[in-house]
Amino acid sequence: MGVLNDKLKGLTPYDPAPAGDRVRLDANESFLPMPASILERAQERLLQLDYNRYPDPAAKELCRAFAAWYGVPGENVAAGNGSDELISVIFLGFLEKGDAFATLEPDFSMYGFNGFLNEARQVKIPKNDGRIDVDEALRLCREEHVKLLIFSNPCNPTSVVLPREEVRRLARDFDGLLVLDEAYMDFSDQSLLGEFQDYDNLLILRTCSKAIGMAALRVGFAVGQKPLIDAIKAVKSPYNVNSLSQAYATAVLESGEELDRALATILASRKQLIGGLQELNAAFPGRFSLLPCDTNFAALRTPEDETIYRYLWDHGVAVRLTGGVLRITCGAENENQAVLAALRAYFQEG
Numbered sequence: 001m002g003v004l005n006d007k008l009k010g011l012t013p014y015d016p017a018p019a020g021d022r023v024r025l026d027a028n029e030s031f032l033p034m035p036a037s038i039l040e041r042a043q044e045r046l047l048q049l050d051y052n053r054y055p056d057p058a059a060k061e062l063c064r065a066f067a068a069w070y071g072v073p074g075e076n077v078a079a080g081n082g083s084d085e086l087i088s089v090i091f092l093g094f095l096e097k098g099d100a101f102a103t104l105e106p107d108f109s110m111y112g113f114n115g116f117l118n119e120a121r122q123v124k125i126p127k128n129d130g131r132i133d134v135d136e137a138l139r140l141c142r143e144e145h146v147k148l149l150i151f152s153n154p155c156n157p158t159s160v161v162l163p164r165e166e167v168r169r170l171a172r173d174f175d176g177l178l179v180l181d182e183a184y185m186d187f188s189d190q191s192l193l194g195e196f197q198d199y200d201n202l203l204i205l206r207t208c209s210k211a212i213g214m215a216a217l218r219v220g221f222a223v224g225q226k227p228l229i230d231a232i233k234a235v236k237s238p239y240n241v242n243s244l245s246q247a248y249a250t251a252v253l254e255s256g257e258e259l260d261r262a263l264a265t266i267l268a269s270r271k272q273l274i275g276g277l278q279e280l281n282a283a284f285p286g287r288f289s290l291l292p293c294d295t296n297f298a299a300l301r302t303p304e305d306e307t308i309y310r311y312l313w314d315h316g317v318a319v320r321l322t323g324g325v326l327r328i329t330c331g332a333e334n335e336n337q338a339v340l341a342a343l344r345a346y347f348q349e350g
């Protein structure tokens, strides 16, 4: 086809193999269904929507609910159609063709993808077992004239969290825009949300798709000083978050008690999964190593990762193989048991 440029020719749609009726521990979603009490409250709102009207472009009520739950001012929040959309809006707005952006590898693949689409130049800064050398990262950013540094903290796929003091140092000493993707920070305690006002070059991303358990509705947020948030609002498409998602997510974010309970349940699942993996690690020494876990998923490193991935798939469990780690999302108790039993069987077979 003559109209496809070189940029488009190599691209294919994101289309993971359907997991069928396998146990789904592959996408880091919450395994918990929406609590009935929240469903009810949300439904009341949905009945009152003006379906003939466009959504509120500023998603004011939704941003207020997010701001109240996380303790930040509403005017410093922008909502997106998932944080994925906000990532693409940020790349589109803050980078010009040929600009350099830096990632800490391995990390979420959407960063590199958006840089590619915007014809920006990617500087890959390697991690060492999930850790980075902050001074070396800063030096590389200076040397390569990096305009935008983006990374997830805690990291997807390594599950490792970078301590707050190191992130502060990056925000302070990097002179470009720092985009801090805190998609998993509900599961950890090193957030910079409480001090975003200290930095005029910091955007923090959060999502409702992981701890909040609302991946289906596609809602994410950016938090930062007003000029940065206003820039995002100016670049994004006007009606980016639909009215159903705005109303629904508002009801969810106003349900703090249920959110706390859900988080505790997911953390208990994590304890079970990590505990089981540690037992396997002791029973089959040298077969795999387990990275420190600060998210809702475990990250395993092993030279057998591809064989294990396929074995699990063939035995009814979907996990993810990405960035050099085998990534296993915490599931319901029986789902954790299923993946642990399958792994044990695999290691016992040889």
Ligand SMILES: *Cc1c(COP(=O)(O)O)cnc(C)c1O
Residues within 6 Å of the ligand: 028, 081, 082, 083, 084, 085, 108, 152, 156, 181, 183, 206, 207, 208, 209, 215, 218, 219, 220
């Ligand atoms: C899951 C994930 C997101 C995507 O979140 P959405 O709000 O569902 O788009 C963003 N960043 C990282 C690191 C993730 O793992």
